[in-house]
Amino acid sequence: MKKVKLFxxxxxGLMIFSSCSSDDDSNSxxxxxxxxxKPIKEVFVCSTGNxxxxxxxxxxxxxxxxxxxxxxxxxxxxSEDTGDCLENFSNGTWTLINNNLTFNPxxxxxxxxxxxxxDNIIKTGYYNNDNLLTCDNGSELSHxxxxxxxxE
Numbered sequence: 001m002k003k004v005k006l007f008x009x010x011x012x013g014l015m016i017f018s019s020c021s022s023d024d025d026s027n028s029x030x031x032x033x034x035x036x037x038k039p040i041k042e043v044f045v046c047s048t049g050n051x052x053x054x055x056x057x058x059x060x061x062x063x064x065x066x067x068x069x070x071x072x073x074x075x076x077x078x079s080e081d082t083g084d085c086l087e088n089f090s091n092g093t094w095t096l097i098n099n100n101l102t103f104n105p106x107x108x109x110x111x112x113x114x115x116x117x118x119d120n121i122i123k124t125g126y127y128n129n130d131n132l133l134t135c136d137n138g139s140e141l142s143h144x145x146x147x148x149x150x151x152e
């Protein structure tokens with residue numbers, strides 16, 4: 001009887017340890033990108049470390065970026081053109097592996113070079129590789145990003 005109890009004890013222990021493995025293909029900090037996100041501001045980071053923030057208009061704040069659990073996304077984007085607030089839809093697939101986010105809209109693949117994800121904030125944008133863009137103070141632009149907040 002002791003051997004049967006020992007066998008079941010070892011079996012249960014193995015089941016517990018095997019269920020606690022990590023997923024190597026997922027985001028390293030285990031925060032989910034799945035949800036609905038709203039843009040709140042655009043930030044320009046100078047090479048000096050200074051940041052310049054540009055707040056969005058009421059029209060642009062209506063934009064919604066949705067990451068679905070099946071690795072598809074929907075982007076309901078609003079923009080101001082000739083004074084009117086216009087709506088544009090795009091969709092496609094996304095992947096997030098080791099903090100590298102890739103969007104694959106039906107038109108072209110987009111791979112932001114700057115990406116940060118926390119519980120309720122996404123920052124996605126691009127590093128300035130051509131050194132042609134400058135900040136207001138004359139220093140070079142390091143990178144820029146759009147900051148989104150999770151709303152669902």
